[in-house]
């Protein structure tokens with residue numbers, strides 16, 4: 478059980494206005510995209526545009542994004558609903574630039590956070606060139622999928638692709654039935670699937686085909702991002718996601734939904750030699766209640782230390798710089814239900 482005696486961090490019942498400075502901005506905003514021709518002379522027939530994976534929590538959307546982009550940029554976890562920020566991964570090809578937008582799962586909203594997340598999802602659907610709905614092959618199509626697809630059917634002028642994910646987990650017979658179920662769901666919700674593609678992000682099976690089909694739905698046009706950029710998510714947001722992912726390892730029940738991470742400071746330590754840089758990250762991990770804080774910190778701070786070490790290694794791998802991570806656990810009471818706190822935590 479958690480030992481709260483060893484808690485050395487500050488408690489805050491409320492967040493500072495200053496916290497807004499480092500707020501994670503999850504909005505999906507196409508207006509900030511730089512003019513393409515500045516970077517690259519596109520060949521004839523070059524395509525560029527936006528695609529979004531949607532689907533129930535745990536459907537494999539983040540994993541697919543990572544595999545397509547070829548580097549870990551979106552967090553994945555066996556816990557549902559870990560992806561809160563809309564993060565773009567960018568696939569650079571000879572013939573196209575495919576910008577992937579990873580959205581949170583759509584839920585019947587029970588909290589204000591739930592409503593905000595759903596709004597974010599709908600806005601994304603209306604703006605992208607193609608929406609790929611993920612249906613994990615190892616799970617039956619259920620009411621959640623039906624709700625999502627019928628909500629999606631209300632968005633006009635969006636191309637929809639159905640993706641049967643995690644095909645490595647099922648037999649060909651089960652996959653066949655799953656594909657029939659997807660077709661049937663389309664008919665029931667008046668949805669026209671432009672394509673239905675089975676894929677496994679783990680074995681890599683059909684991933685290339687999926688990329689080709691998504692690219693096929695993009696308009697012709699020059700690249701929108703400089704070559705080599707994998708994501709335009711701020712590094713603070715990526716770091717916060719990785720810390721959150723590490724904190725989620727091994728926690729149960731309602732706790733995952735209560736965790737939010739805000740990176741307060743991030744910068745190279747001054748006065749270091751050029752060949753020995755150190756990136757200093759100061760981050761707060763917010764939970765909603767005292768008891769959760771104890772769990773996060775662990776006996777004599779052991780859990781928080783191991784979360785910090787795991788997150789630091791991931792951030793170092795992603796950014797290629799040694800990292801010093803200062804991580805504190807704080808309480809933002811019932812933040813999921815409080816509009817002011819939600820805003821300050823970046824939702």
Ligand SMILES: Nc1nc2c(ncn2[C@@H]2O[C@H](COP(=O)(O)OP(=O)(O)OP(=O)(O)O)[C@@H](O)[C@H]2O)c(=O)[nH]1
Nearest residue numbers: 535536537538539540553554557558560643678679
């Ligand atoms: N066997 C297998 N597992 C997969 C595959 N794709 C994803 N997974 C696993 O399924 C779990 C969920 O994957 P995510 O990519 O995080 O799912 P998500 O849809 O982004 O989840 P949310 O962020 O909760 O919406 C993780 O444990 C993945 O490792 C796959 O093709 N095969």
